[in-house]
Amino acid sequence: MSLTPDQVARIAHLARIAVSPAEAEAVRAQLNGILALVERMQAVDTEGVAPMAHAQDVMLRLREDAVTEADLHARFQAIAPQVEGDLYLVPKVIE
Amino acid sequence: MIEASLSRLRSDLDARRISSVELATLFLDRIERANPALNAFITVDRDRTLAQARAADARIARGAAGPLTGIPVAHKDIFCAEGWRTTCGSRMLANFISPYDAHVVSRFGDAGAVLLGKCNMDEFAMGSSNETSYFGPARNPWDPACVPGGSSGGSAVAVAARLAPAATATDTGGSIRQPAAMCGVSGIKPTYGVVSRYGMVAYASSLDQGGPMARSAADLAALLNVMAGFDPRDSTSLERPAEDYGRDLDRPLAGVRLGLPKEYFGAGMAEDVRAAVLAAVNELEKLGAKRVEVELPASPLSVPAYYVIAPAEASSNLARFDGVRYGHRAAEYADLVDMYCRTRAEGFGAEVKRRILVGTYVLSHGYYDAYYLKAQKIRRLIAQDFVRAFGACDFIVGPTSPTVAFRSGEKVDDPVRMYLDDIYTVAPNLAGLPAMSIPCGFGAGGLPVGLQVVGSYFSESRMLGLAHRFQQATDWHERIPPAHAEGAR
Numbered sequence: 411m412s413l414t415p416d417q418v419a420r421i422a423h424l425a426r427i428a429v430s431p432a433e434a435e436a437v438r439a440q441l442n443g444i445l446a447l448v449e450r451m452q453a454v455d456t457e458g459v460a461p462m463a464h465a466q467d468v469m470l471r472l473r474e475d476a477v478t479e480a481d482l483h484a485r486f487q488a489i490a491p492q493v494e495g496d497l498y499l500v501p502k503v504i505e
Numbered sequence: 506m507i508e509a510s511l512s513r514l515r516s517d518l519d520a521r522r523i524s525s526v527e528l529a530t531l532f533l534d535r536i537e538r539a540n541p542a543l544n545a546f547i548t549v550d551r552d553r554t555l556a557q558a559r560a561a562d563a564r565i566a567r568g569a570a571g572p573l574t575g576i577p578v579a580h581k582d583i584f585c586a587e588g589w590r591t592t593c594g595s596r597m598l599a600n601f602i603s604p605y606d607a608h609v610v611s612r613f614g615d616a617g618a619v620l621l622g623k624c625n626m627d628e629f630a631m632g633s634s635n636e637t638s639y640f641g642p643a644r645n646p647w648d649p650a651c652v653p654g655g656s657s658g659g660s661a662v663a664v665a666a667r668l669a670p671a672a673t674a675t676d677t678g679g680s681i682r683q684p685a686a687m688c689g690v691s692g693i694k695p696t697y698g699v700v701s702r703y704g705m706v707a708y709a710s711s712l713d714q715g716g717p718m719a720r721s722a723a724d725l726a727a728l729l730n731v732m733a734g735f736d737p738r739d740s741t742s743l744e745r746p747a748e749d750y751g752r753d754l755d756r757p758l759a760g761v762r763l764g765l766p767k768e769y770f771g772a773g774m775a776e777d778v779r780a781a782v783l784a785a786v787n788e789l790e791k792l793g794a795k796r797v798e799v800e801l802p803a804s805p806l807s808v809p810a811y812y813v814i815a816p817a818e819a820s821s822n823l824a825r826f827d828g829v830r831y832g833h834r835a836a837e838y839a840d841l842v843d844m845y846c847r848t849r850a851e852g853f854g855a856e857v858k859r860r861i862l863v864g865t866y867v868l869s870h871g872y873y874d875a876y877y878l879k880a881q882k883i884r885r886l887i888a889q890d891f892v893r894a895f896g897a898c899d900f901i902v903g904p905t906s907p908t909v910a911f912r913s914g915e916k917v918d919d920p921v922r923m924y925l926d927d928i929y930t931v932a933p934n935l936a937g938l939p940a941m942s943i944p945c946g947f948g949a950g951g952l953p954v955g956l957q958v959v960g961s962y963f964s965e966s967r968m969l970g971l972a973h974r975f976q977q978a979t980d981w982h983e984r985i986p987p988a989h990a991e992g993a994r
Contacts, residue, residue: 413866425820425865426827426842427858428850437862443921444863450809451879454886461881462888464711465697465937470740485604491834498829501841 412442506531507667507991508983511576511724514670518565518575525565525575529558529619532577536622536668539989544643545662547582548590549622557619564617573731574617579669581660582623583630584715585704586610589620593706594628594638594656597832597852607704608736609673609715616731621669625659628854629823630680630708632656633926636917637856644913645688646986647952651910654684660718661688666989671719671728675705677712678811679905679930682942685718686905686955689944691972691982692718693725696962697937698743701736709818710741712811712934721982722943722972726751729965745963753970759793761971764898766801769929775908777948782904785945785956785975789902792974799894799901803886804932810887811931812924813867813880819857820864826852859920888936895961900971904929905942905955929957939965943972944981953981 413421418438422429429437483496492499506523517523533551540546554577561575585591585603587610592598606614613620625643627635635643635658643658645651646666653662657674661684664672674681676694685692693716700715707713717728729750736742763786770779786796828834828848835847853861867876894901907926916923933940938959945956956975960968976982 417866418862421862421866421869423846424869425861426824426845426849427853427861428843428846430850437859440859440920441862441866444812444859444924445866447921447924448809448813448863448867448876448880451806451813451883452875454803454806454883456879456882456886459882459885461878462885462935463881464741465935466741466743471737471744473737482604486830489602489604489831491828491831500829501838501844503841 413438413445507535509670510721511573511670511719511727514576515572519570525558525561525619526555528575529554529577529621532621532669539666539668542644542649543646543662543666544625544641545659545666545668546579546622547592547594547625547640547659550589553588554619554621561617561619571616572727573613576618577621577669578613578618579621579624579660579663579672580610581626581657581672581674583626583675583706584610584673585706586620586623589623591623592640593630594626594640595852595854595857596639597826599639599833601832605704608701608738609732610704612731612734618731624657624663624672627656627658628857629706629819630656630675630677631819631856631860633679633683633923634916635659635684636913637854639854642913645910645952646989647689648910648950650912651952652687652913654687654906654910656680657718658684661685661690661692664688664690664718664720666986671717671724673715673732674718675713675715676934677709678815678934679927681716681718682905682930682940682955682957683927685942687910687953689953689981689984690718690720691722691725691941691943692716693729693941693965693969694933694939695729695733695965696939698741699733699965701734701739701742703736703738707822709815710822711818712815714934721976722969723751723754726754726966726969748966750966750969753966754973756967756970757793758789758971758974761794761900762898763789763794763796764799764894764901765796766799766804766894766901766903768801768804769903773907773928774904775948778904778906778908778954781946781948781954782956786902788978789971789975792978797898799898801890801894801932803883803890806883807887807932807935808924808928810880810883811927811935812863813876814884814935816860816864817868817877818864820861820868823857823861856920884935887932891936891938891959900968901959903957905957906930909948909950909952909954933959938962939968941968941972943975944984946981
């Protein structure tokens with residue numbers, strides 16, 4: 411199958427990546443090339459095969475319910491694009 | 506001194522034949538001379554490096570040296586190092602000064618290793634040629650018109666051109682092994698979970714694994730002894746007793762069964778690579794190993810499955826780059842969503858965007874079963890292939906890459922062609938198996954060829970033993986690109 415321009419726009423919006431009209435057609439062609447490669451998977455029968463999500467079938471560890479993190483917010487916020495009064499600033503979402 | 510093994514550097518430092526400051530200065534000077542042409546390093550900070558070297562000298566003087574104290578090591582710029590710019594090869598993180606150390610970085614720091622600089626790489630480790638770096642491509646020291654491979658291209662170049670005795674790297678689909686092969690150095694990707702991913706910028710979390718690059722298998726063992734180990738901060742870090750990865754270096758090869766997958770030796774491999782790989786197998790046979798043919802029938806599906814799973818995980822992992830907490834933020838935007846969209850359009854390069862878009866698509870409503878679930882099932886088939894093959898052999902050997910290093914620019918506009926070159930390297934990542942590449946000869950244009958060795962889970966020490974035996978019988982790993990030999994200017 412091949413992606414339409416509308417589908418590419420929808421994927422770009424979901425991924426929150428602006429794709430300009432000038433680059434849209436090239437992006438679409440490259441995504442279609444990659445999907446054609448990926449399509450080769452459909453040739454093999456995987457009926458009844460259990461999906462493998464991870465390299466090791468390990469259980470996630472439990473740890474003691476104790477505070478282990480130090481308060482480092484000043485250090486972390488020092489590298490943020492915009493901060494005021496310990497808060498990260500973003501454009502207004504709710505009027 | 507640029508020829509010295511890590512154990513030789515250790516004894517020279519301990520005997521005060523050289524100081525850590527002198528050693529760091531030697532390599533910093535080599536970097537200063539060679540880096541404008543090779544672009545192996547994104548960040549070098551002489552003052553910081555020399556301060557670490559002085560501390561190492563003091564530690565050696567106190568008689569408190571560990572195995573790597575005073576030895577310069579370069580880190581791939583995917584590992585966060587406190588106070589160092591950590592870019593991951595991206596505009597998104599071009600000004601990111603890490604507020605903390607990755608587990609790997611703190612392990613080397615605790616061991617007393619001296620951080621020599623941060624190595625160039627494909628952006629967010631997505632690439633097989635180091636050409637997707639925002640900081641420009643690294644260049645192959647054997648022929649600067651050729652790529653060094655990727656994504657850990659800078660690390661491989663640094664070791665090959667003797668700009669560093671050793672370097673760290675990461676491997677999601679071949680990013681340690683393929684550049685090691687193309688630059689003529691040794692590199693190992695351990696079993697998934699052996700090296701902590703804490704502080705290692707995430708690409709595809711179920712595949713990403715850190716590992717060392719160096720000039721010999723013996724050096725890799727010493728480095729892995731420092732890098733490996735349980736870390737509670739990585740939820741997939743394995744709790745296993747500490748092991749000495751050098752314990753099998755002198756183990757004889759008599760009776761060791763080498764599996765040659767018939768799928769790897771069919772069409773698709775360049776003749777010069779085939780000749781060097783088969784000569785290496787002959788050499789291993791002379792050392793007592795036996796060859797057997799094995800089958801990995803699902804291997805043709807490994808590239809398609811990888812290019813679903815890795816982008817899917819990447820699209821989730823890279824959602825964190827939103828211009829809010831760290832990294833690049835667009836200067837102009839209309840509202841919050843527009844800020845995200847512009848920030849990400851500006852901060853990410855073309856290949857990263859492609860993989861995020863592919864990943865977003867394969868995870869989106871209505872397509873999940875056809876792509877992501879299908880790929881996970883094929884991942885199971887690939888892992889089962891290996892389990893079956895390891896019933897008949899001890900190691901799987903073959904080429905690391907189908908060709909020697911290709912020319913810069915040759916494939917940069919053709920992602921599918923670039924992806925297909927990962928044919929021999931992605932399957933061990935999907936299965937979580939350890940895999941390494943060692944130099945085994947030269948092909949067209951005098952460019953190095955790598956031999957890939959894949960082992961069963963947790964067989965790193967025996968793989969390193971096989972590689973060490975090979976390197977004692979051959980000198981491919983000791984060859985230096987002529988322009989970078991000692992005395993060459």
